Structure formats: structure tokens, C-alpha cells
Amino acid sequence: MLRTVLSPDDCAKCRFCCSFRRQSLWETPLFPAETAKRLAERYPRARFKPASNGYLTIDIDSDYKTDDPEEEALCPFNKNGCVLTGDDKPFDCSIWPLRVMPHGDRLAICLTPTCPVISAKPLDIMRELVSGEVGDKVINYARTHPEMIKERRDDFPVLREFDA
Ligand code: SF4
Incomplete structure (x- = not known):
């Protein structure tokens, strides 16, 4: 949605908004329950946990390897860029x-x-x-x-x- 100011190439080179420090976990994207269920079947390494209003978010809590507050954990849907497209892509991500x-x-x-x-x-x-x-x-x-x-x-x- 923001292609006029943020090119796909810019985003592919940068994983900043797909990596989360513990203090940034409030920013993890929200998925409708049915989308999360479908994605969990397609991407077995992706885990979800409840968020607000029946939505789910990615569960990356156990991906941190150290106690360093600056350590970042990557969204499971980032494989050299986001693998999600269309309706699978969280609105949160499409407008970041x-x-x-x-x-x-x-x-x-x-x-x-x-x-x-x-x-x-x-x-x-x-x-x-x-x-x-x-x-x-x-x-x-x-x-x-x-x-x-x-x-x-x-x-x-x-x-x-x-x-x-
Ligand atoms: S769903 Fe895609 S765009 Fe959103 S944080 Fe994960 S990899 Fe990044």
C-alpha cells in the first residue's frame, strides 16, 4: 500500500520491521483466527498465540537465545522477505x-x-x-x-x- 514511498526492493534489503526485540513484541502482527489456522498448517514452524479481540499473533517468545534486551527474533514468515501475500498478509504489515x-x-x-x-x-x-x-x-x-x-x-x- 505504501509503494510510492517504500519500494519492495527497499523492504527486501531490510528486515527491521519483521524482527522484534522483547520490548517491541507489542508490534507483532495480528492474524484473524482462520488465517492463523491455515498458515500454521502450511508453515509448521510458525507458532501463534492469542492477542486481542480473538486475533492471534506470532509466538516468537522461545526464539530468543540470550538475555540481551537488544536481541531480535525474526518473524517466521520472513525468508529473505515476507512470504505472505494477499489476504494472508496482516494489515498491520501492509501499512507499516x-x-x-x-x-x-x-x-x-x-x-x-x-x-x-x-x-x-x-x-x-x-x-x-x-x-x-x-x-x-x-x-x-x-x-x-x-x-x-x-x-x-x-x-x-x-x-x-x-x-x-
Ligand atoms: S508477516 Fe511478513 S511483513 Fe509481517 S512481520 Fe512477518 S515477515 Fe514481516
């Missing part, structure tokens, strides 16, 4: 580094500040992107899938506000 968060009594599309490619671009490029169709899609999805709304993080700049 965008995130929906509370903003006062409203909601906002915010920007994860750590994407190495996007953070090198002016913020106005992302504001422009979400001012149109991309932002509308994210907003409509958030309104019907409240489980994707994350807790507010002050270091995530607001790109566009909207009514809940």
Missing part, C-alpha cells in the same frame, strides 16, 4: 510504518519513527500520502478493526487525525 493510535478523544494515523527508509524522508511526504486514499483506507480499516489500534506513543508523530 503507519500506526493508528488514540489522540485525545480522536484517533490518529501516526508514523513509527524507526523505519530506516521512511525516517530519511521529510515528514511532509508521509503527511501528503495519508491525506488521500491511503489514509482513507487505514481509517476505514481501523474503524471496523479496533484491535489494530495501538497504545499512544508520544514519539510517534501524528500525520492525520480522524473521529473514532
Whole structure:
């Protein structure tokens, strides 16, 4: 969805958003239960655990080999890039580094500040992107899938506000 600002080539060279430190586990993607069941059959090494609202997320807790808080565990669906396509791909992943968060009594599309490619671009490029169709899609999805709304993080700049 973000191809105009983030090319598949950029993402293939970078596994940043598919690797998780323990403190980043709140960011692991959400899967509808039926999708997780189908993927668990197709990818036996992938494990899932309950998340919110009946959704599941990847269970990578036992993949950490050390106590180092900086150690990262890779999503089981990353094999030199994400193997998931179409409806199998979590919406969370298709819009990263965008995130929906509370903003006062409203909601906002915010920007994860750590994407190495996007953070090198002016913020106005992302504001422009979400001012149109991309932002509308994210907003409509958030309104019907409240489980994707994350807790507010002050270091995530607001790109566009909207009514809940
Ligand atoms: S599902 Fe795909 S895009 Fe999402 S974190 Fe896993 S490998 Fe990355």
C-alpha cells in the first residue's frame, strides 16, 4: 500500500520491521483466527498465540537465545522477505510504518519513527500520502478493526487525525 514511498526492493534489503526485540513484541502482527489456522498448517514452524479481540499473533517468545534486551527474533514468515501475500498478509504489515493510535478523544494515523527508509524522508511526504486514499483506507480499516489500534506513543508523530 505504501509503494510510492517504500519500494519492495527497499523492504527486501531490510528486515527491521519483521524482527522484534522483547520490548517491541507489542508490534507483532495480528492474524484473524482462520488465517492463523491455515498458515500454521502450511508453515509448521510458525507458532501463534492469542492477542486481542480473538486475533492471534506470532509466538516468537522461545526464539530468543540470550538475555540481551537488544536481541531480535525474526518473524517466521520472513525468508529473505515476507512470504505472505494477499489476504494472508496482516494489515498491520501492509501499512507499516503507519500506526493508528488514540489522540485525545480522536484517533490518529501516526508514523513509527524507526523505519530506516521512511525516517530519511521529510515528514511532509508521509503527511501528503495519508491525506488521500491511503489514509482513507487505514481509517476505514481501523474503524471496523479496533484491535489494530495501538497504545499512544508520544514519539510517534501524528500525520492525520480522524473521529473514532
Ligand atoms: S508477516 Fe511478513 S511483513 Fe509481517 S512481520 Fe512477518 S515477515 Fe514481516
